[in-house]
Amino acid sequence: xxxxxxxxxxxxxxxxxxxxxxxxxxxxxxxxxxxxxxxxxxxxxxxxxxxxxxxxxxxxxxxxxxxxxxxxxxxxxxxxxxxxxxxxxxxxxxxxxxxxxxxxxxxxxxxxxxxxxxxxxxxxxxxxxxxxxxxxxxxxxxxxxxxxxxxxxxxxxxxxxxxxxxxxxxxxxxxxxxxxxxxxxxxxxxxxxxxxxxxxxxxxxxxxxxxxxxxxxxxxxxxxxxxxxxxxxxxxxxxxxxxxxxxxxxxxxxxxxxxxxxxxxxxxxxxxxxxxxxxxxxxxxxxxxxxxxxxxxxxxxxxxxxxxxxxxxxxxxxxxxxxxxxxxxxxxxxxxxxxxxxxxxxxx
Ligand SMILES: NC(=O)c1ccc[n+]([C@@H]2O[C@H](COP(=O)([O-])OP(=O)(O)OC[C@H]3O[C@@H](n4cnc5c(N)ncnc54)[C@H](O)[C@@H]3O)[C@@H](O)[C@H]2O)c1
Ligand SMILES: CC(C)(O)[C@@H](O)C(=O)O
Ligand SMILES: [Mg+2]
Ligand SMILES: [Mg+2]
Numbered sequence: 001x002x003x004x005x006x007x008x009x010x011x012x013x014x015x016x017x018x019x020x021x022x023x024x025x026x027x028x029x030x031x032x033x034x035x036x037x038x039x040x041x042x043x044x045x046x047x048x049x050x051x052x053x054x055x056x057x058x059x060x061x062x063x064x065x066x067x068x069x070x071x072x073x074x075x076x077x078x079x080x081x082x083x084x085x086x087x088x089x090x091x092x093x094x095x096x097x098x099x100x101x102x103x104x105x106x107x108x109x110x111x112x113x114x115x116x117x118x119x120x121x122x123x124x125x126x127x128x129x130x131x132x133x134x135x136x137x138x139x140x141x142x143x144x145x146x147x148x149x150x151x152x153x154x155x156x157x158x159x160x161x162x163x164x165x166x167x168x169x170x171x172x173x174x175x176x177x178x179x180x181x182x183x184x185x186x187x188x189x190x191x192x193x194x195x196x197x198x199x200x201x202x203x204x205x206x207x208x209x210x211x212x213x214x215x216x217x218x219x220x221x222x223x224x225x226x227x228x229x230x231x232x233x234x235x236x237x238x239x240x241x242x243x244x245x246x247x248x249x250x251x252x253x254x255x256x257x258x259x260x261x262x263x264x265x266x267x268x269x270x271x272x273x274x275x276x277x278x279x280x281x282x283x284x285x286x287x288x289x290x291x292x293x294x295x296x297x298x299x300x301x302x303x304x305x306x307x308x309x310x311x312x313x314x315x316x317x318x319x320x321x322x323x324x325x326x327x328x329x330x331x332x333x334x335x336x337x338x339x340x341x342x343x344x345x346x347x348x
Contacts, residue, residue, distance in 0.1 A: 001014055044152075049190045096120065144172070
């Protein structure tokens, strides 16, 4: 394991050079990895594990759309695709990739099959950290480990197929066998991670929930809507408002930030833009700091978990969620986006 300084702080990072795929295969050679749930992370991780040569099976509710997706991806009923009960029975590493709310309903089924020496794996610290809400309390004689890709399961799979790897965090919550640490790392490598950053279950879930509700998704969507609205109300056309709010962000400037940092992106824009951005950055920070602090408090108090569970366990919630997404899709802003995307002259 490497110790790398980030901003003056020493952190533990696992690289693929020191923990290559061959070592991961060796650590997990006697294990049957049962990926439970085939939503977004399930396919990404299960397919990468399969292609990396691990012994992996999938457990999913029969006759669901995800079951059909698993069949389409080449999992074979009775050989590598089972009901959740049967997969959990057969698996020695139970990879709990059900939705965070779904994990509550299925927990008694998994717990019963988590016999001594097996491992319970998560890609989120949610179920364990908020056990007061989820009742997920594992037996003392199993390992409890985590590898959490920092990105969508879709990106995890895409990057893997391109020969790269998404970075993930990893953690050990319970080390019953003495081998939990190397199992967590081996799973992280097996699912197709690039580098692995050490954390704990609570830090993973607090940062993850803050990030996705904040700049990664919630704040991103909110600030985009606000700027589009201002431009439209001041008489700009939909395409102009969209291009100046989203298209340039995703096609030009954020890729530059990813490549070489914010200062690099700034330095590739005009001096006029740099002056204005540096002047206004503070105002945006000031305006959003209280919101972000409120958000973190809401995560740390368990309120966000409670709401996720309350909504996620309400019958008909998936349809409600789909209706909200449809409203977003059908808004003028994102309908304009659909038209603008058709006009990209680069290959898709
Ligand atoms: N979506 C991502 O890309 C992503 C990224 C990092 C971590 N994670 C974590 O990975 C885990 C899985 O997330 P996801 O987004 O893939 O989940 P998801 O919402 O896509 O659901 C996964 C599966 O759970 C099943 N399911 C839901 N409720 C169920 C129930 N009551 N009984 C049986 N099955 C049920 C669904 O059929 C689905 O196939 C979560 O802990 C999540 O926080 C997800
Ligand atoms: C992909 C994300 C947002 O990073 C993940 O945290 C999720 O919950 O889907
Ligand atoms: Mg998340
Ligand atoms: Mg995340």
